[in-house]
Amino acid sequence: MKGRIFTAQEVQAIIAGNKRMFREVIKVQPPTYIKNVNFAGQGTWEWGNSGVYVEEPYQKGQMIFVKESFNIFAGQVAYKQNLANAERYIWKPASQMKQEHSRLTLLIKKISVEKLSEISKEDAIAEGMFFTDYGKNCYNQQEAGWSWKKNKSFSECLGSAYWAFANKWNTMHKKPEEKFEANPFVWSIRFEVVK
Numbered sequence: 001m002k003g004r005i006f007t008a009q010e011v012q013a014i015i016a017g018n019k020r021m022f023r024e025v026i027k028v029q030p031p032t033y034i035k036n037v038n039f040a041g042q043g044t045w046e047w048g049n050s051g052v053y054v055e056e057p058y059q060k061g062q063m064i065f066v067k068e069s070f071n072i073f074a075g076q077v078a079y080k081q082n083l084a085n086a087e088r089y090i091w092k093p094a095s096q097m098k099q100e101h102s103r104l105t106l107l108i109k110k111i112s113v114e115k116l117s118e119i120s121k122e123d124a125i126a127e128g129m130f131f132t133d134y135g136k137n138c139y140n141q142q143e144a145g146w147s148w149k150k151n152k153s154f155s156e157c158l159g160s161a162y163w164a165f166a167n168k169w170n171t172m173h174k175k176p177e178e179k180f181e182a183n184p185f186v187w188s189i190r191f192e193v194v195k
Contacts, residue, residue, distance in 0.1 A: 002058070003102065005067045005094040007172070008081035013128030014066065014104060014193060021126040023116070023169075023186040025178045028054055030185065037113045037185065045113050057187055058108045063194065066104035067094040077101045105195035116169070117183045124161035126190070129168070131161075 006014065006022075013019035030037070030047035040046045043056040058064065069080035069091045080091045119127070166180040178184060 001063055001065055001099050001105075003065045003067045003097065003099065008068065010128060011066060011068050011079075011081055011104070013130075014106075017193075018130060019126070019128035020192065021123060021188065021190050023119075023127070023188050024057060025116075025173070026054055026113070026185045026187060028052075029177075056111050058111060058189060060108055060111060062108045064106050064108065064191075065099045065102040066106065067097040067102065069094050070097055070101055072101070077103070079103065103195075104193060106191040107194045108189060108191055110190040112188045113185055114188050115183050116180060116186050119162065119165060119188075121161050123188070124165040127165050127168075129161040129164040 004022075010019055010022075030050070030052065034048040034050060036048055038046045038048070040053055043059055044053045045056070046053050071078055071080075071089065071091050073089075078089075080086045080089075083089070169180045173179060176182060
């Protein structure tokens with residue numbers, strides 16, 4: 001079974017049932033004049049009518065396991081994001097996690113290709129973006145907004161799920177050609193948790 005690395009925030013969102021999608025930049029981007037992509041069948045996509053094909057990284061119905069930072073203490077697997085004082089321990093990177101240590105298995109339900117900026121509000125929410133009032137109802141001092149992680153103040157929130165997703169994407173992708181503003185073609189992958 002294939003594994004995929006997820007951040008601590010993404011793992012929390014999957015466990016909470018808030019994250020049901022992820023996106024990956026397609027490694028071979030089409031020439032700039034290509035505006036559409038066509039499903040060619042058998043898990044491949046064609047860049048327009050160019051005769052250039054790309055293969056899906058996952059197949060519909062495939063199961064993958066979630067990789068995250070972990071360690072084994074006294075024969076038991078522990079996950080970094082579960083411990084309150086996690087910084088006191090040494091953790092193995094997610095890249096070293098084996099399937100038997102994973103606590104989450106995902107079933108791929110749908111794969112499509114789209115430009116990154118074409119993400120809808122519904123898909124941004126399915127990517128784990130959430131709305132929070134940060135105590136507005138209790139303290140009447142802060143404004144509400146969208147985010148992808150626990151923030152310290154309302155000023156770190158954004159006005160829509162779309163822009164919260166763009167902010168998250170840019171914190172995770174450092175290459176200029178992968179930034180939200182570059183608008184690369186991406187794999188859009190919907191999943192459900194089976195374990």
